Amino acid sequence: MEENEDKKEIYFKSVYGNIKNIGYHTTTIMEEENFTPFAYSTGIFENFKIPELFISGLGPNLSGELIKNYTEKFKFEKVPLNKRLDDLSERFPVYLINVNNKDLTKYTLTSIKFYERRNYEYVQLVFPDLNGNFPNEANYDYDQKIIGEFNV
Known part of the structure; x- marks a missing residue:
């Protein structure tokens, strides 16, 4: 049990160091079988x-x-919501959509710990599949979990 606590302490030292030095920390959870990878910011x-x-x-x-x-x-x-953004990535356009923190609780544990009882907000980045189709378009085919409301 103690080894696990040491790992958590080391991890959160890294988180707080990144937030202090560059303004935020990026948490990434890798892809596994039957599991969609995800990433999120904190700070x-x-x-x-x-x-x-x-x-x-x-x-x-x-x-x-x-x-x-x-x-x-x-x-x-001001972050533009529900608008096609062509300049966030050279690879593809994206949309930013509102998402409720409570819908992210099983994903954003680092942010939950960092902010504790302080207010914070999230948006979700939505991107097209390999053929350029977005989730609301015919023939969309990609493993992307849409947590917020994508009705663009």
């Missing part, structure tokens, strides 16, 4: 006054790049 809301970002279905490198681009592009600005 962006506190340091840059925009919602944290949740991404489902992409690997850690691309998710990290998107979180970085999102932060740099929108920090201290």
